[in-house]
Amino acid sequence: MIAEAASAKINLALHVTGRRDDGYHLLDTLVAFADIGDRLTVETAAAGAGISLEITGPFAKGLSGADDNLVLAAARTLEAVAAKRGKLVPPARLSLEKNLPVASGIGGGSADAAATLRALNRLWGLDLSAEALAELSAPLGADVPMCVVGHPLRATGIGTDLHPFAAFAGADALLVNPGVSVSTPAVFKALTARDNAGIGAVPDLSDREALIAFVATCRNDLEATAAKLAPAIADALAAVDNTAPLLTRMSGSGATVFGLYDSAEAAKRAAEAIAAEHPEWWVMPTKLMPAV
Ligand SMILES: C[C@@](CO)(OP(=O)(O)O)[C@H](O)COP(=O)(O)OP(=O)(O)OC[C@H]1O[C@@H](n2ccc(N)nc2=O)[C@H](O)[C@@H]1O
Numbered sequence: 389m390i391a392e393a394a395s396a397k398i399n400l401a402l403h404v405t406g407r408r409d410d411g412y413h414l415l416d417t418l419v420a421f422a423d424i425g426d427r428l429t430v431e432t433a434a435a436g437a438g439i440s441l442e443i444t445g446p447f448a449k450g451l452s453g454a455d456d457n458l459v460l461a462a463a464r465t466l467e468a469v470a471a472k473r474g475k476l477v478p479p480a481r482l483s484l485e486k487n488l489p490v491a492s493g494i495g496g497g498s499a500d501a502a503a504t505l506r507a508l509n510r511l512w513g514l515d516l517s518a519e520a521l522a523e524l525s526a527p528l529g530a531d532v533p534m535c536v537v538g539h540p541l542r543a544t545g546i547g548t549d550l551h552p553f554a555a556f557a558g559a560d561a562l563l564v565n566p567g568v569s570v571s572t573p574a575v576f577k578a579l580t581a582r583d584n585a586g587i588g589a590v591p592d593l594s595d596r597e598a599l600i601a602f603v604a605t606c607r608n609d610l611e612a613t614a615a616k617l618a619p620a621i622a623d624a625l626a627a628v629d630n631t632a633p634l635l636t637r638m639s640g641s642g643a644t645v646f647g648l649y650d651s652a653e654a655a656k657r658a659a660e661a662i663a664a665e666h667p668e669w670w671v672m673p674t675k676l677m678p679a680v
């Protein structure tokens with residue numbers, strides 16, 4: 389059996405800089421990955437069994453194992469790539485432990501698709517490079533290539549032009565989701581300003597204080613619009629702000645928000661305080677992983 393982590397993706401900064409003719413938005417985003425996420429396992433199944441998916445975990449009920457699941461879509465994409473190269477791949481049994489809230493701005497579905505590509509690339513012995521996997525993954529979703537890379541990066545274009553950081557400090561963080569799912573297309577559609585300034589020159593981010601100071605100069609241009617569509621986002625931002633973090637912001641198109649702290653203990657204390665006040669929210673202390 390082969391296991392792959394599907395780490396939560398955090399947009400530390402997300403600037404919307406324009407819109408293409410096909411309606412997709414141009415972005416300039418700083419992305420880090422958390423040490424928590426979903427877990428994907430794959431194993432060879434009996435002949436004739438095809439590709440199957442079972443879903444377990446705390447957020448399994450929000451998802452079906454039907455063909456529109458990004459895990460199955462990714463598996464079929466890779467199967468087709470293998471067939472084009474003349475390789476008939478064996479049936480595979482896939483299992484997804486769904487630990488991340490669905491449609492929540494931390495790329496759970498995209499991370500699952502990326503983990504599927506990495507896992508089946510190994511199971512099927514395809515030997516595709518990470519670059520090749522990232523390239524073939526873009527039709528699955530704009531966020532999938534960055535999740536294939538899985539290390540801190542800046543992404544431009546529609547989010548698929550990737551510039552990994554050679555140096556990037558880790559950070560102690562807290563993720564808070566107030567239990568509402570937000571539609572990414574709805575947030576983009578409701579934007580009133582689309583031609584915003586990009587992130588500009590990025591300094592050396594190898595020092596944690598420098599990283600947080602720089603991120604503080606950036607924005608999430610989707611935050612105000614998402615909070616209008618889902619007012620619980622403003623409640624979650626206020627709750628994190630109340631715990632005296634170094635920085636509070638929303639990730640992606642929401643509704644998950646994050647706080648950055650100067651220690652793991654501070655993030656844990658903040659988590660306890662918010663969970664006590666909002667027992668129905670998803671509250672998760674974590675570490676953002678540094679560049680390797
Ligand atoms: C906003 C971001 C930021 O990282 O994250 P999430 O909130 O999804 O986590 C991403 O751009 C989301 O990427 P992803 O969720 O993969 O997007 P896709 O499936 O390709 O597109 C869903 C829809 O979002 C809109 N979309 C997405 C990406 C983009 N650069 N411009 C867009 O306008 C389009 O309406 C598109 O039809």
Ligand SMILES: Nc1ncnc2c1ncn2[C@@H]1O[C@H](COP(=O)(O)OP(=O)(O)O)[C@@H](O)[C@H]1O
Pocket residue numbers: 451456457458459489490491492493494495496497498499500501531572640641642
């Ligand atoms: N494996 C999956 N995990 C999560 N969502 C999935 C998955 N497969 C398909 N989806 C669909 O993709 C959409 C976006 O989900 P997700 O990636 O969790 O959003 P976000 O990137 O905003 O966190 C959801 O509406 C969901 O129904």
